[in-house]
Amino acid sequence: MTATTPTKTTxxxxxxxxxxxxxxPHHHPLRTEARAGIAxxxxxxxxxxxxxxxxxxxxxxxxxWGRARLELHAAATMLGGPLAAAIGCWHGGRExxxxxxxxxxxxxxxxxxxxxxxxxxxxxxxxLGYVLAAAGTLLASWPYTSAGRPLVLPxxxxxxxxxxxxxxxxxxGQLVRWRPAAPVLAGLVYVALAVPAYRASAVRFVSPSxxxxxxxxxxxxxxxxxxxxxxxxxALAVVLAYAASPARRRWAALLPLAVAVCxxxxxxRVGDGAWRPDPAAGRQVCDGGSPQVCVSALDADLLxxxxxxxxxxxxxxxxxxxxxxxxxxxxxxxxxxxxxxxQLFLGxxxxxxxxxxxxxxxxxxxxxxxxxxECGGAAPFGRVDAAVQDWLVSNGLGDRRxxxxxxxxxxxxxxxxxxxxxxxxxxxxxxxxxxDDRRRAWLGRYFASAESCDARKVPQL
Numbered sequence: 230m231t232a233t234t235p236t237k238t239t240x241x242x243x244x245x246x247x248x249x250x251x252x253x254p255h256h257h258p259l260r261t262e263a264r265a266g267i268a269x270x271x272x273x274x275x276x277x278x279x280x281x282x283x284x285x286x287x288x289x290x291x292x293x294w295g296r297a298r299l300e301l302h303a304a305a306t307m308l309g310g311p312l313a314a315a316i317g318c319w320h321g322g323r324e325x326x327x328x329x330x331x332x333x334x335x336x337x338x339x340x341x342x343x344x345x346x347x348x349x350x351x352x353x354x355x356x357l358g359y360v361l362a363a364a365g366t367l368l369a370s371w372p373y374t375s376a377g378r379p380l381v382l383p384x385x386x387x388x389x390x391x392x393x394x395x396x397x398x399x400x401x402g403q404l405v406r407w408r409p410a411a412p413v414l415a416g417l418v419y420v421a422l423a424v425p426a427y428r429a430s431a432v433r434f435v436s437p438s439x440x441x442x443x444x445x446x447x448x449x450x451x452x453x454x455x456x457x458x459x460x461x462x463x464a465l466a467v468v469l470a471y472a473a474s475p476a477r478r479r480w481a482a483l484l485p486l487a488v489a490v491c492x493x494x495x496x497x498r499v500g501d502g503a504w505r506p507d508p509a510a511g512r513q514v515c516d517g518g519s520p521q522v523c524v525s526a527l528d529a530d531l532l533x534x535x536x537x538x539x540x541x542x543x544x545x546x547x548x549x550x551x552x553x554x555x556x557x558x559x560x561x562x563x564x565x566x567x568x569x570x571x572q573l574f575l576g577x578x579x580x581x582x583x584x585x586x587x588x589x590x591x592x593x594x595x596x597x598x599x600x601x602x603e604c605g606g607a608a609p610f611g612r613v614d615a616a617v618q619d620w621l622v623s624n625g626l627g628d629r630r631x632x633x634x635x636x637x638x639x640x641x642x643x644x645x646x647x648x649x650x651x652x653x654x655x656x657x658x659x660x661x662x663x664x665d666d667r668r669r670a671w672l673g674r675y676f677a678s679a680e681s682c683d684a685r686k687v688p689q690l
Contacts, residue, residue, distance in 0.1 A: 268354035271316045275358025275391075278312055279304045283366050289576035290366075292373035293527065295445060295507065296575060298383055301366045305359055305387040306438040310394050310422055311415035313355045317395035319411040320351045321402020344472040348399050355395045356388050363387075373582035375530040376509045386453035386460075390437045393464030394418065400471045431500040435459060435493045441501035445510040445527070452503040455492040462489030513558055518543050520568075524558035528573050530582065535570070538587035542595050542621045550673035553598065568598045588626040595621040599679075612649070616656040616690055617675060656690035 282304035283290070283297075290296035367379050401414055425436035433439045437460055465485035473481040496503065507527070515523040516536045520543050524532050536543075539556065546552045553568040571593040573579050584590055599618040619627045631654070638646045663671065671688055678686040 267316065267320050268350040271351055271354035272358045272361075274316070275309060275312060275355050276361045278308050279359060279362035280365060282308055283362070286576075287369060288580045291370050291581050292375075292575055292579065294367075294370065294374055294377045294379050295447070297366055297370040298380060299440060301363055302383065302387060302440060303438070304362075305391065306422055307419065309355075309359060309387075309391050310437070311419040313391045313395040314398040314418040315411045315415035316351060316355060317348075317398030318402035318405075318414045320347070321399035322405075322408075322410070323347070323402075339474060341469070341472040341474070344399075344468065348396055348468075351399070352392045352395050355391050359388055359391050373530075375528055376526050377507065380447065380453075382450065382453040383448060386457045387437070389457040390460045393460045397464040397467045400467055404471070431497050434496045434500055434503070441504045445507045446504045447507050449503050449505060452496070452499075455495050455503075458488050458492035459496065460489075462486065462492065511559070515555070520546055520553050521555040522558075522570070523555060524570070524573070528558070528579075531573060531579065531584065534584045534587070535573075535590070538584060538590045539594055541623060542591055542598075545621055545623075546672075549669050549676065551676040552672065553676075556594065568594070570594055571597065586626075588622075588624045591624060592618075592622050592626050592630075612653050612656050613675070613687065613690055615653050616660050617672070619657050620660050659690045 279301070283300050286300055290300045363384050398411075398414055398418075402410060407413075422436060422438040425433035425439055434441070437456060462485040466482040466489060469482040469485065509526040512526040513523040514526055514529045514532055515521045516532060518536060522532070522536045522539055522543065524535055528535075535558075543556075555567045556570045557567050558570050558573075571578065571590060578585055578590060595618045599614045599621065619631065631650075635647070635650050635654075638650055660668065660671070674688045678688070681687060
């Protein structure tokens with residue numbers, strides 16, 4: 230006998246009862262955790278925290294891969310680390326707050342699998358937030374860099390650190406039955422990361438926040454690998470000690486713990502030797518002028534701007550005997566026929582690939598060239614040096630500085646200083662009034678005595 234579905238007939242129309250709904254679709258537990266839990270908010274929180282932290286200092290790192298990496302590293306460890314700890318700890322107490330621990334005991338999955346299902350979405354969310362912030366930082370710096378390339382392994386090491394912190398913090402959240410545990414743990418993590426930076430001991434190098442290199446130094450290839458082994462191995466040992474089955478718990482945690490200890494020992498033994506100078510920082514690129522203008526290879530794209538800023542100075546030095554043949558862009562001991570350029574500091578003299586004040590840069594370069602003598606006490610040749618400097622620069626900044634200084638002296642009523650300033654103006658006019666051949670000869674004698682304090686050798690004006 231065949232069962233039929235009852236129908237209700239009204240006139241010619243026949244209305245069939247709707248068929249029974251099918252079973253609800255089955256979603257993987259990871260998908261459920263990722264969509265319904267804290268994971269989406271964790272991505273947003275980590276991304277915004279890191280992005281804002283690096284963006285407020287953008288002018289100090291845009292244009293340098295090394296400085297961008299350091300800024301991102303500092304934000305990821307000192308801000309991202311405590312945030313990841315708070316997120317993991319808060320998420321770890323979910324089972325206790327929702328009272329589902331008893332239900333999970335009877336589940337078919339092992340305790341470790343249950344922990345992985347609960348922790349993996351949050352760990353991946355924290356890492357994804359960091360990856361988005363890192364990608365934005367590198368893209369923001371890329372248009373202004375002159376040399377080098379971004380390093381991938383340090384970024385991976387920071388990602389492992391954030392993942393390890395959130396996973397270990399989840400264990401703390403499941404063990405500690407205290408609602409303020411998450412913010413307290415975040416504060417403790419911050420202190421633990423900040424204190425080693427102020428210690429001189431080599432043990433500080435096991436802290437993920439400590440960076441021995443500066444913007445022009447790079448970690449050796451194995452340093453981020455060892456740091457990832459240290460933080461990741463330690464967190465994995467904590468997770469296995471907590472979630473592995475009792476029969477395997479003791480042995481399961483030994484392998485990652487051994488990896489962590491070996492990595493930590495390597496970091497401590499090598500110390501700051503795990504960083505090396507950037508090869509590009511020791512090279513120079515020069516223009517074809519006379520005198521030449523050279524800058525570090527890391528600032529190669531700035532060379533045309535530096536050459537234009539110094540064009541007035543180099544043009545007036547052309548053909549001068551005993552004058553500098555090169556302006557050096559690297560901070561090192563120059564020869565007498567070389568002059569040091571002012572350093573190019575990101576966020577100060579350079580912002581987003583542009584010289585912020587070319588006139589000031591030229592004035593500082595001329596000041597270093599005309600003020601190299603060290604005679605001690607009162608400067609007996611200050612009037613001559615100032616006249617040479619102002620004539621070499623001859624831009625609006627020099628004129629404004631002299632006018633402002635003369636006005637200040639007159640307002641003070643310091644007649645002696647006013648008279649000295651007027652003598653300086655006369656010396657400058659005298660130098661400017663010379664014909665080219667006579668001035669080149671005079672400048673040749675001046676540069677020959679540029680480091681002398683003997684009044685008989687320094688020509689006067």
